[in-house]
Structures are given as C-alpha cells and as structure tokens.
Amino acid sequence: MPSELSPIDKAKFVSAKRAAQLVETGMRVGLGTGSTAAWLVRCLGEMVRDDGLRIKGVPTSTRTAELARDVGIEVISLDEAKWLDITIDGADEFDGQLNLIKGGGGALLQEKIVATASDQMVVIADVGKEVETLGAFPLPIEVIPFGWQTTQALVEETLVSMDVLGRESSLRMNGAVPFVTDEGNHIIDLHLKRIGNARQLSLVLNQMPGVVENGLFIDICDRVIIGFGDGKVEVRDINEGTVEKGQLDFVESDNLFADLSD
Ligand code: 5RP
Numbered sequence: 001m002p003s004e005l006s007p008i009d010k011a012k013f014v015s016a017k018r019a020a021q022l023v024e025t026g027m028r029v030g031l032g033t034g035s036t037a038a039w040l041v042r043c044l045g046e047m048v049r050d051d052g053l054r055i056k057g058v059p060t061s062t063r064t065a066e067l068a069r070d071v072g073i074e075v076i077s078l079d080e081a082k083w084l085d086i087t088i089d090g091a092d093e094f095d096g097q098l099n100l101i102k103g104g105g106g107a108l109l110q111e112k113i114v115a116t117a118s119d120q121m122v123v124i125a126d127v128g129k130e131v132e133t134l135g136a137f138p139l140p141i142e143v144i145p146f147g148w149q150t151t152q153a154l155v156e157e158t159l160v161s162m163d164v165l166g167r168e169s170s171l172r173m174n175g176a177v178p179f180v181t182d183e184g185n186h187i188i189d190l191h192l193k194r195i196g197n198a199r200q201l202s203l204v205l206n207q208m209p210g211v212v213e214n215g216l217f218i219d220i221c222d223r224v225i226i227g228f229g230d231g232k233v234e235v236r237d238i239n240e241g242t243v244e245k246g247q248l249d250f251v252e253s254d255n256l257f258a259d260l261s262d
Helices: 009-021 035-051 062-070 108-116 148-159 198-206
Strands: 028-031 056-059 088-089 122-128 138-141 168-171 186-191 211-214 223-227 232-237 242-247
Touching: 009 035, 009 122, 009 223, 009 232, 028 035, 028 168, 035 062, 035 088, 035 122, 088 108, 108 138, 108 211, 122 211, 138 148, 148 168, 148 198, 186 242, 198 211
Parallel strands: 028 056, 028 088, 088 122, 122 223
Antiparallel strands: 138 186, 138 211, 168 186, 223 232, 232 242
C-alpha cells in the first residue's frame, strides 16, 4: 500500500479497487465524481491499459470525463449509451438502507440521472461516510440561477414543516463567486443536521420551482463497498442482504498514483 497516502485515501483507494473488479469487458459504466470515484477511474484505466479491458464510460461531470479520457477509457454520452450496466460513484453519507447524501462535489444532477439509468449503482466510500441518520453533511440542492435567493427563502420556509434539526442554508461559493455546476446552475447547501424523513424531504424539495434536483439518493444504491485504512473492504448488498468481508493486497503502481489531482 502506498505509504504516503493518508488512511482515508487508502480506504478510498481500496473501495475503488474492489469496485473495479465488478467491471467486465463490454460493460457500459457510469463513472462518478469526486476523489473516491477518481481512484476508480484510475483503476479502470489501468485495467484498460494492462489487462485489455474494453468498456464504454459515461462520466458524471466534465472533471471525470477529462480524467477518464486521460487514462484511456472510451467516453460516450448517456444518450449514446441509453442504459448502463453499472454506475460506480462516491457518496458524502450513506445509511443502513443505503440511502445517500451526494453532491459534495457539485455533480449531483448528472450523478442522479446516470445512477438511475443503470442496472445497478455501487457506492464506494471510506468507512467514515457511514451514518445512522442522514443529515450531518449539508444537503446540496441544485437551483437555477434565476431568482435563486427567492428559491432559497422558499426552501428555508418549507423546512419549518419538515422533520429536520437545522434550517439554515448557504449558497455554495467558488472563491469570491457562486459555484456553477456543469449545467450552469448554483448549489445551495442545507445545514439540516439530522433528516428524520429523507424520502419525504426529497419529494418536497423537488416539487419547488427553481429546485432542479437534490442530493438525496433514495432507493437508488444497490451495493456499498466500504474501504478501511488497513486495506480491509466490506461489500454490503441491500437487495441480497449479504455482507462480504475481505482484504485487498495490492502493490503501488507509478501510473496509478501519479498526478492524482481530484
Ligand atoms: C460529488 C459527489 C461525491 O461522490 C461525494 O462528494 C464524495 O466525494 P469524495 O469521494 O471526494 O469523498 O457526490 O458530487
């Protein structure tokens, strides 16, 4: 295991490495966004280069598209793929039912569209992402720029009748300017602390004009692969009700660990 990586990065890496073993030649693969998903893309790139793996990747952000092309994965659009065999992506939080908060990287809209258009969604995460109840991580919602402050005020007002602990929200910034998503929208982060009824909240948020999508992924994830800093991995399958524990042996690869910026 590369000694210069932090335990969290090692955990992210082993979860990604284990997930890459699920990918077979001929598959159309949704490629997530974020630092854990970047490990996956690197692992798949290595398999394309060294093992002759042939896949078509559908990225969930311009960042991931760029990385996928860099490592030699054939990139196609979702409309070209039409349907995917598997999507593998990170998460900001997951609970015991494998419901998720996503969007910390600002790509939740494409991520949800791609995951929903897949036979299976596999989440890769370090063990620190597991929670009993969703909500400690701020819930991102993607809003159109027109009237975003009015949308924000309406969302805050609506939260009064929801089963949440906090009701503050903040516009996500990129330095001095508002963060802009790949679709040209903004992100408002909802600091809810605890979400009592995630399914209801997701439906209510998505009914509000100006809200394009929210970062709650309910009944979308099929499996989570949890990585630990010592190389252990745990695969939980919510449909089968199975838990598989293992340990990854791997050697440092110069190609894989060079220039990882995401
Ligand atoms: C991006 C996401 C990411 O999957 C999520 O933020 C986790 O990121 P990381 O793997 O860097 O911890 O939802 O929109």
